[in-house]
Amino acid sequence: MQETPDRIRLDKWLWHARFFKTRGLSAKLVSGGHVRVNREKVSKPAHAVGPGDVLTFPQARGVRVIRVLAIGTRRGPATEARSLYEDLDPPEARPREIVPRNPSFEGKGRPTKRDRRKLDLNRSETLD
Structure with missing residues (x-):
């Protein structure tokens, strides 16, 4: 063995x-x-x-x-x-960050490339 x-x-x-x-x-x-x-x-x-x-x-x-x-x-x-x-250092329960919805896209279907850039910019600002 x-x-x-x-x-x-x-x-x-x-x-x-x-x-x-x-x-x-x-x-x-x-x-x-x-x-x-x-x-x-x-x-x-x-x-x-x-x-x-x-x-x-x-x-x-x-x-x-x-x-x-x-x-x-x-x-x-x-x-x-x-x-x-x-x-030894358990991760604290972090609340999920909620990204605010952009009302300009509501009901228009898929966002355009320009709209996507705006969304990405907004998300990067909220993470900083």
Whole structure:
């Protein structure tokens, strides 16, 4: 029988824990120097992590702070992946931003290219 290793490659663990869709994406993030393991910057995807390590990395529009609880043997379902880590900084419930409708388009069908540019401009102003 094979024993479960006590450490695993960082890029592989991020992929197993379902933070990134592909292992290549996780390796790219680590290679770019965007991941910290126990407050130290890491730039090699082969850096070993194990239970107790704290990872800090950007994901989507925020920064995730995660404590590794287990290694995992495969990239399983989401419920299994959630058991591999503890979220130290859970994301706050943010209300969805509602983009105001532009009344000039009401009932006219599809917006024109000019109308679309106006919509995109309004959306970018509300996000800033």
